[in-house]
Amino acid sequence: MERPVGAELSEIKPFRIDIPQAALDDLALRLLRTRLISELPAMASAGRGDVGIPVRPDSEYGVPLSYVGPLLEYWRDMFDWRAQEQRLNSFAQFTTEIDGQKIHFVHVRSPEPDAMPLLLAHGWPTTFTEFLGLVGELTDPRAHRGDPADAFHVVIPSYPGFAFSGPTRTAGWHPVRIAAVFNELMIQLGYDRYGVHGNDSGATVAPEMGRLAPENVVGVHVDQIFSFPKGEPGELDGLTDQELMLIQFGRKFREYSGTDFTQQARPQSPGHARSDSPVGQLAWSAQLLTDSMTRDEILTNVAIYWFTNTSAPACRFYFENEYSTPTTTPIGLACFGHDFKPPRKFAERDHANIVQWHEYDQGGHWAAYEVPDLLLADIRDFFRKVI
Numbered sequence: 001m002e003r004p005v006g007a008e009l010s011e012i013k014p015f016r017i018d019i020p021q022a023a024l025d026d027l028a029l030r031l032l033r034t035r036l037i038s039e040l041p042a043m044a045s046a047g048r049g050d051v052g053i054p055v056r057p058d059s060e061y062g063v064p065l066s067y068v069g070p071l072l073e074y075w076r077d078m079f080d081w082r083a084q085e086q087r088l089n090s091f092a093q094f095t096t097e098i099d100g101q102k103i104h105f106v107h108v109r110s111p112e113p114d115a116m117p118l119l120l121a122h123g124w125p126t127t128f129t130e131f132l133g134l135v136g137e138l139t140d141p142r143a144h145r146g147d148p149a150d151a152f153h154v155v156i157p158s159y160p161g162f163a164f165s166g167p168t169r170t171a172g173w174h175p176v177r178i179a180a181v182f183n184e185l186m187i188q189l190g191y192d193r194y195g196v197h198g199n200d201s202g203a204t205v206a207p208e209m210g211r212l213a214p215e216n217v218v219g220v221h222v223d224q225i226f227s228f229p230k231g232e233p234g235e236l237d238g239l240t241d242q243e244l245m246l247i248q249f250g251r252k253f254r255e256y257s258g259t260d261f262t263q264q265a266r267p268q269s270p271g272h273a274r275s276d277s278p279v280g281q282l283a284w285s286a287q288l289l290t291d292s293m294t295r296d297e298i299l300t301n302v303a304i305y306w307f308t309n310t311s312a313p314a315c316r317f318y319f320e321n322e323y324s325t326p327t328t329t330p331i332g333l334a335c336f337g338h339d340f341k342p343p344r345k346f347a348e349r350d351h352a353n354i355v356q357w358h359e360y361d362q363g364g365h366w367a368a369y370e371v372p373d374l375l376l377a378d379i380r381d382f383f384r385k386v387i
Helices: 021-032 065-077 081-088 128-139 175-188 202-212 241-257 259-265 268-276 278-286 295-308 311-320 344-350 372-386
Strands: 013-015 093-098 101-108 116-121 152-157 194-198 217-222 331-335 354-359
Touching (some): 101 175, 116 128, 128 372, 152 175, 194 372, 268 311, 354 372
């Protein structure tokens, strides 16, 4: 595998989260002095639950005060960041520098010596915390009454511009460049053959890792395949009514979420507000997070973006992003609940080696939070096929 331009072997340093008390005090004051928005009388009941996508269904205008208000109160009065910090620090964390950028990551080795290395690529507006609930069973299935042959050494990096990887200092951090850095990270950790799983934005980075380093990546497992019609003549010919509905669903998925278009067009503009207002950050994140997540899970993700001031650089991922680079690496799809799913025709156009395609009625866009047992089983099933 070729290393990214400018990448050199860098020191890997242990890392612990330790937010200064002054930052906590400043946050408490800002939460206390929050100025809330006004709403139309109908906004709290203007439902869009029929859309069936991971966006707040309460109002077609956006995240309503009826949702943000209680979360604000909990964040201000009851949320215990220090307890969450202690929990996060129970996982071994490190930083290194690759391609001129600090990279933060969790690295937990399995007690099984023959375990397969597995990189987990998280989504947005989650963080590396998205997958922490899976680490125990992934690394030590024997301790959870599982098959030790299913063990993985787990690596969960924070993207450049996200969380404790810190803000990016240069442009061009698109999925291909991030994928190259993550491949380099695995090589620096001593892993020359490994698997990758990705969700949400991770489902765009993960296939690129396989495309760039097919000799290293044994397989890529994702929760979404983002393959869309390209507007070519005749490309919709022969599709069933169900597949045409999937295309329409995909359009709603992108249009109703709003974040894709806003952050692709002008990510810096809303970034100013989110970097100055913790409740602005909360509302922006909450539109894509779900009630299946606890308040502590939601606020831990939001607080990480706030404390690291990475809301704006993280959103630049959408500005840089392009979907669906053709790949030949073995790919497995686990599509949960009402999450986005393309017609298989388009998925196979972009990924020529789909070896597993499972659809589930349960769960949704954040399967690691919603249906972790189903996700674990699907990951294990896929890598049994490709190892």
